[in-house]
Amino acid sequence: MSTNPEPCPNRANCARTAALAALREIDPATKAAAARALYAAVLDGSLACLADLELSEPPGLPGRPARPELVDPRKLKRRSMQSPEGRAVLLHALAHIEFNAINLALDAVWRFAGMPAAFYTDWLKVAAEEAHHFSLLVARLAEFGHAYGDFPAHDGLWDMCERTRADVLARMALVPRTLEARGLDASPPIRARLQQAGDPASAAILDVILRDEIGHVLIGNRWFRHLCDAGGLDPHATYTRLADQYHAPKLRGPFNFEARRDAGFDEAELAALVALAGLDAEQPVPPATQVT
Numbered sequence: 001m002s003t004n005p006e007p008c009p010n011r012a013n014c015a016r017t018a019a020l021a022a023l024r025e026i027d028p029a030t031k032a033a034a035a036r037a038l039y040a041a042v043l044d045g046s047l048a049c050l051a052d053l054e055l056s057e058p059p060g061l062p063g064r065p066a067r068p069e070l071v072d073p074r075k076l077k078r079r080s081m082q083s084p085e086g087r088a089v090l091l092h093a094l095a096h097i098e099f100n101a102i103n104l105a106l107d108a109v110w111r112f113a114g115m116p117a118a119f120y121t122d123w124l125k126v127a128a129e130e131a132h133h134f135s136l137l138v139a140r141l142a143e144f145g146h147a148y149g150d151f152p153a154h155d156g157l158w159d160m161c162e163r164t165r166a167d168v169l170a171r172m173a174l175v176p177r178t179l180e181a182r183g184l185d186a187s188p189p190i191r192a193r194l195q196q197a198g199d200p201a202s203a204a205i206l207d208v209i210l211r212d213e214i215g216h217v218l219i220g221n222r223w224f225r226h227l228c229d230a231g232g233l234d235p236h237a238t239y240t241r242l243a244d245q246y247h248a249p250k251l252r253g254p255f256n257f258e259a260r261r262d263a264g265f266d267e268a269e270l271a272a273l274v275a276l277a278g279l280d281a282e283q284p285v286p287p288a289t290q291v292t
Contacts, residue, residue, distance in 0.1 A: 015047040015120060019127070020055055020110035026063040028099055028138075028148055032131035035102050039128035042121055049120045054113050062103040062158065067149030068096060073156060081197045088144040089151055090190070091202060094209075095137035096153040097183070101130040101216075104161050104175055112168040115223075122219045129212045136205045143201075163246050169227045173242045176220020182251065183213050184259040214263045221264030236268060253277050 015038060022034040041047040076093075079086035105127035109120050138148050157179055164171040191206040228235040242248070255277075257270060265273075 014050045015042050016049050016110045019106045023106040024063040026065055032134050035127040035131040039124040042124055055110055068153040070155045071152045073154040081193050084144055087199055088146045091137055091141045092151045095134055095148050098130050098134040100157040102127050107161055126216045133209050140202055170242045170246055172220050172224040173239050174246055174248050176217050178248050181217045185256045214259050217263035251277055
């Protein structure tokens with residue numbers, strides 16, 4: 001089994017071309033299946049990547065269904081998780097995040113030419129795992145009598161994807177390391193509320209998502225630092241510059257320091273995160289757990 005395939009002989013057999021086709025797919029279940037199949041094909045060597053292939057962007061990206069209705073985030077109502085309807089709304093919101101995350105990973109594969117082969121394999125792995133998360137959430141949502149598209153949603157994740165479309169360094173800095181890393185902070189309290197509401201089945205899905213998302217953010221950190229090293233850039237100063245340039249959202253605590261460390265953030269980054277959030281006195285960075 002090859003995880004570092006040689007360039008494929010023609011674009012029709014190239015995983016980057018296939019990633020673009022999957023990104024254009026409008027049916028969520030078909031897109032999720034395509035993402036999983038694409039990663040499997042790269043692992044078994046039946047598809048590879050033409051890293052130097054420049055692909056033209058077609059109109060209408062990303063492919064997505066007519067529903068859910070996309071609205072301003074401020075128009076989304078919060079509901080109590082103590083009711084089945086409230087938990088269904090939450091599961092739908094999480095499914096929408098995972099659907100967008102499939103698109104984000106596929107977009108990184110086709111859009112950014114000239115990267116090492118491992119870059120494409122990494123993001124195809126992310127796409128496949130996000131597809132798995134989406135499928136878990138949709139199946140659980142069906143047990144509440146609902147389907148993906150039944151509730152409105154917002155487009156915040158894809159908006160940052162659009163802003164960073166011409167800059168792979170900014171994409172790595174601001175999508176996995178910023179927006180997706182917020183999920184590391186949000187997952188534990190959401191999981192706790194689901195458990196308190198008597199919904200261990202939904203809580204267990206959050207465990208799977210958090211485990212995998214640590215790896216996804218780690219991939220973002222790895223490629224951000226790779227690009228900084230290649231360009232002779234200081235990663236801390238570069239992140240601050242890019243966050244300002246692309247108007248990244250200000251992050252608020254509490255932060256999941258353990259998960260962020262596992263995802264590759266260093267101590268200086270964690271301290272800067274707390275300072276920027278204005279939590280210097282309220283939430284100092286706890287020391288890393290010492291293993292003896």
